[in-house]
Amino acid sequence: MTQQKQILVVDDDQEILSLLQQYLTKSGYSVSIASEGQEMLLYLEEHQPDLIILDVMLPGDDGFTLCRKVRQQSNVPIIMLTANSDEMDRVIGLELGADDYIGKPFSPRELLARVKALLRRSEVTAQAMMPTRYIRFNQWRLDMQTQCLLNDNGEQLELSGSDYRLLQLFLQHPNEILNRDMISDATRGRESLPMERGIDVQISRLRQRLGDNGKSRRIIKTIRGSGYTLVAQVNHER
Numbered sequence: 001m002t003q004q005k006q007i008l009v010v011d012d013d014q015e016i017l018s019l020l021q022q023y024l025t026k027s028g029y030s031v032s033i034a035s036e037g038q039e040m041l042l043y044l045e046e047h048q049p050d051l052i053i054l055d056v057m058l059p060g061d062d063g064f065t066l067c068r069k070v071r072q073q074s075n076v077p078i079i080m081l082t083a084n085s086d087e088m089d090r091v092i093g094l095e096l097g098a099d100d101y102i103g104k105p106f107s108p109r110e111l112l113a114r115v116k117a118l119l120r121r122s123e124v125t126a127q128a129m130m131p132t133r134y135i136r137f138n139q140w141r142l143d144m145q146t147q148c149l150l151n152d153n154g155e156q157l158e159l160s161g162s163d164y165r166l167l168q169l170f171l172q173h174p175n176e177i178l179n180r181d182m183i184s185d186a187t188r189g190r191e192s193l194p195m196e197r198g199i200d201v202q203i204s205r206l207r208q209r210l211g212d213n214g215k216s217r218r219i220i221k222t223i224r225g226s227g228y229t230l231v232a233q234v235n236h237e238r
Contacts, residue, residue, distance in 0.1 A: 004030040005119055006047065010040045010066070011055040011081065020053065023108045024115070037061035041069065048076070051119055053111070054098075055081040056089050064096055071097035075147060075161035077118040081106070087197065094201045097160035100188045101198075117188065121165065134237040135171050137230070138219055140210065141237070142167065149209070162187060163206050170220065170230035179227035203228055 007029045009020045017033045024031045032049070034040040037060050040052075052070065056063035063080055070078065080101040082089040090101045100114050134150075135142045141150045147164045149157040159167065169178065169186045180199045187202070203220060206212075212219040221231045 004028065005051065006030050006032070006049040007051050007053065007115065008032050008034065008040065008043060008047075008049040009053045010034045010037075010058065010063075011053075012036060012058050013055070016055075016081075019108065020111070023112070027112055029115075037066045040066060044070070044074075048074075050122070051077045051079070051115060053079050053081065053115075056083070056093070064092055067093060067096045067098055071160050075159075075164065077122050077161055079111070079114055079118065091197055091201055094162070094198050095205060097162060099162045114188075121187070122161070132236045132238065136235045136237060137171065137174070137232040138210075142171065157209060159209065162202060163209060166202050166206055170228075171234055174230050174232060174234040177223050177227050177229045183228070 005028075007024055009017060009024075009031060010033075011017050011020075012035050014035070017035065021031045021033055032043060032047070034043055036058055040054075054063045054066060058066070061069075067078055067080065070076065077100075078098045080090075080093040080098045082093065082101050082103055090103075093101050099118055102111055102114060132144055135144065139152045142148075143150060147159055147161075149159060149167075151157070165187045166183065169183065183199050183202075188198075207218075207220055210219050219230065219232055221229050223229055
């Protein structure tokens with residue numbers, strides 16, 4: 001029997017908490033709720049949810065602060081709930097390591113689709129390429145077990161879940177052009193939206209993590225009008 005996936009919903013709106021708890025429970029998930037940051041952090045000390053739905057506007061620590069705290073110790077997928085018209089909230093959330101976002105007011109069916117997509121991709125990420133321990137490219141080695149990057153000097157760099165999935169996608173398709181829809185579908189489970197900046201933010205953040213500042217040959221190259229490509233030789237090591 002397949003074990004139920006655990007979802008933690010964090011929102012100070014009791015109606016939203018009740019709605020999501022009932023809807024997601026009926027959809028087959030085990031759902032816990034928290035109405036503010038301290039309650040959420042206390043829950044995470046005792047439990048390891050498979051996904052977190054996190055509102056931006058909370059009393060005390062806001063969703064951005066909480067997202068950053070979670071990312072310091074966990075790669076659990078995070079969907080942020082944001083004001084529908086505030087693009088900046090979405091950009092900041094992605095920069096801090098959120099995996100996806102949805103604007104308020106939202107459709108429970110759309111949120112459920114996002115949840116399923118993220119959980120599915122999280123499982124694929126965990127199972128993908130299990131016989132391989134390391135993937136080497138340029139001066140980097142990606143440790144597939146710890147999801148950390150190691151450079152030739154032995155320095156270790158931890159990646160957020162979304163950064164790891166994005167880098168893994170490029171490493172699975174080296175020297176191939178990946179368009180925005182392909183990247184969005186692989187990392188978020190949906191096509192990119194018109195004028196959406198999330199993919200650009202993800203690429204920029206990953207470049208910064210790799211020291212890919214454009215002063216030398218790029219690791220991730222922009223193909224104008226087409227997408228992005230990883231320009232590197234990729235080798236798999238056990």
